[in-house]
Amino acid sequence: MTDTDLENHIRAVLRAQEADSPTPDDVMHRARGIRTGNRSERGRARKPAIIAASVATVAAAALAVVLIPNLGRSHSSAATTRVAPSVGSTTSAPSSATPVSAPPSVAASAFPAVAGSCGAKSNAVTDPSTGGPVVVAHGDGIDAQGLVMSTALPVPAGTEVKIVWRITGSGTPKFSMSGPGSAAARLTFGPSQTEGSNWSAPGDEWVTSFVFPTAGCWSIQVTRTTGTATAWLGIAS
Amino acid sequence: MTFEEWAEGSLVALLRFARVLCSDRGLAEDVVQEVLIKVHRQWPRIAKLDQPETYIRKMVVNEYLSWRRKWSRMHPVADVIADDHVADHSRTYADRDYLATAIAALPRQQRAVIVLRYYAAYSDPEIADLIGCGTSAVRAYAARALVTLRAAHHLEVPTS
Numbered sequence: 001m002t003d004t005d006l007e008n009h010i011r012a013v014l015r016a017q018e019a020d021s022p023t024p025d026d027v028m029h030r031a032r033g034i035r036t037g038n039r040s041e042r043g044r045a046r047k048p049a050i051i052a053a054s055v056a057t058v059a060a061a062a063l064a065v066v067l068i069p070n071l072g073r074s075h076s077s078a079a080t081t082r083v084a085p086s087v088g089s090t091t092s093a094p095s096s097a098t099p100v101s102a103p104p105s106v107a108a109s110a111f112p113a114v115a116g117s118c119g120a121k122s123n124a125v126t127d128p129s130t131g132g133p134v135v136v137a138h139g140d141g142i143d144a145q146g147l148v149m150s151t152a153l154p155v156p157a158g159t160e161v162k163i164v165w166r167i168t169g170s171g172t173p174k175f176s177m178s179g180p181g182s183a184a185a186r187l188t189f190g191p192s193q194t195e196g197s198n199w200s201a202p203g204d205e206w207v208t209s210f211v212f213p214t215a216g217c218w219s220i221q222v223t224r225t226t227g228t229a230t231a232w233l234g235i236a237s
Numbered sequence: 238m239t240f241e242e243w244a245e246g247s248l249v250a251l252l253r254f255a256r257v258l259c260s261d262r263g264l265a266e267d268v269v270q271e272v273l274i275k276v277h278r279q280w281p282r283i284a285k286l287d288q289p290e291t292y293i294r295k296m297v298v299n300e301y302l303s304w305r306r307k308w309s310r311m312h313p314v315a316d317v318i319a320d321d322h323v324a325d326h327s328r329t330y331a332d333r334d335y336l337a338t339a340i341a342a343l344p345r346q347q348r349a350v351i352v353l354r355y356y357a358a359y360s361d362p363e364i365a366d367l368i369g370c371g372t373s374a375v376r377a378y379a380a381r382a383l384v385t386l387r388a389a390h391h392l393e394v395p396t397s
Contacts, residue, residue, distance in 0.1 A: 006387055007355060013337045014257050014356040021256035022266045024248045027273065 116154030116234015118217035123232070127199070134201075137220075141227015142169035145201050146220070154236040157215045160188055163208050163233075166201035171225030173206055179235070180216035240280040244273070247290060255297050258352045260341040268300045295367045298353070302345055302368065339386050347382035350375055 118124075123136035127145075133153060137144040148155065149162040167173050172193075177185035189209035199205065212218050215237035221230045248269075255265035276283060276293055283289050340351060346368065353364045361379075365372045 003383070006383065009336055010340070010351060010355045010386065013340060014352060017257045017260065017337070018253045020262050021249075021253040022262055022269070024244075024252065026266055027248070027252065027270050 116217070116236055117215070118232040118234040121217065121232045127201070135220075135231040135233055137222060137229035137231035139222070139227055139229025142167055142222065142224050142229050143202065144168070144173075144222045144229045144231060145203075146231050146233070147199060148233065152236075154234040155212065157212055157235050157237055160209050160211050162189070163210060163220075164194075164199065165191070165206045165208065165222065166199065166203040167206060167222060167224060167229075168203040169224040169226035174223045175208060175210075176221045176223070177210065177212070177218055178221075179212060179214065179218035181214045183213035185210055185212045185218060238284055240277055240284075243280075243284075243289065247293075248273075251293065251297065254294060254352075254357060255301070257356050258297065258301055258349060260337075260348070264301075264304065268297060268304060272296045272300050291363075291367075294357070298349055298367050299369070302349060336386060343382050343385060346370075347378045347385070350378040351382050351386075354379060 123138075125134050125136060126132070127134040127147060133148045135146045135148065137146070144165055144167040146163045146165050149164060150159075152159070155161045165173070173191050175187055175191065177187070179185060187208060188211055189207065191206040191208050194205045194207055210220075212233070212235045215235050218233050218235055219230050220233060221228060251272075252265060252269055255269045256262055259265040259268055272293065275296060283292060286292050340348060343351065349368055350364055353359045353367060354361070359367065361372050361375045364375045368375075
């Protein structure tokens with residue numbers, strides 16, 4: 001075999017490896033701030049991330065990647081009622097909602113409000129440690145925060161949305177969803193506990209995926225042995 | 238050009254480059270993710286460069302080269318002992334499998350040089366700039382890699 005033959009073989013081999021390249025969605029999905037210790041999208045073990053990031057899509061499915069350093073987070077901030085601050089998007093949180101306390105620091109990421117038709121009820125915030133949209137649930141005995149990992153906000157009906165939860169209390173969480181119409185929402189994955197991630201929030205971390213069939217304001221009731229909390233998520237048509 | 242516009246137009250190609258460079262899809266994701274964070278932080282400066290693509294690829298290469306040092310992420314590769322010199326219809330494909338395994342097993346500097354030279358089609362001086370060494374070192378890395386690839390993985394036509 002000549003050097004040229006060998007080089008051509010090398011080129012062919014390297015080109016062939018392109019076929020298994022990650023997609024922007026792969027990076028985007030993981031870059032949303034959660035790289036779990038025991039479950040990734042393909043089941044690979046991951047180191048807990050040292051970074052946090054958020055990625056948002058822009059109009060017409062154009063990919064926008066906005067990455068935010070992990071700024072750390074005060075857990076006490078989760079104990080107050082907050083609404084999603086407007087973060088520069090054309091879609092903003094309901095204007096009638098008034099923060100009870102100062103909203104968390106918001107990075108330069110542009111997220112439409114995750115609250116959707118739920119308005120202030122969803123207690124949606126932009127989490128400062130990940131830049132991702134979080135619905136906050138305060139309940140009896142537990143508190144829960146759900147990091148909504150969707151590039152389209154509000155989340156569209158009929159599409160699977162991954163939500164990573166930090167839930168205080170103990171026991172395996174159970175989720176029940178209710179919303180407009182007779183169609184039931186489905187829990188399509190989880191709850192699967194992770195070893196944690198770079199998301200700094202109180203409680204254990206659990207990964208779930210849901211499909212909400214119809215547009216409107218949906219409640220997600222989280223129940224553990226020690227209590228129950230309800231989060232609200234707006235779903236778009 | 239905004240960071241988002243750059244990402245929309247270039248991320249796919251960057252991911253392909255990283256996949257070939259790293260020889261591992263998951264590692265490629267990790268490397269690109271780390272690089273994107275740095276790129277985003279430095280975007281105002283990077284956007285002003287004449288060739289931001291080249292600079293960002295350089296960041297990917299450096300991230301890859303330093304990755305194992307940072308994380309000790311060693312991926313054991315089974316030794317492939319191949320002494321079959323019988324040519325048949327599957328020989329070409331088998332050779333490429335061996336070659337892919339051999340490329341993946343190269344020391345990272347050698348692998349980076351091979352990928353940059355034969356996949357990204359950079360010249361040796363450009364490779365030297367990208368990985369931060371001299372041109373002679375690039376040639377040395379490439380020569381060692383080619384010797385390894387030729388000798389270890391059946392690409393030499395049997396002489397007897």
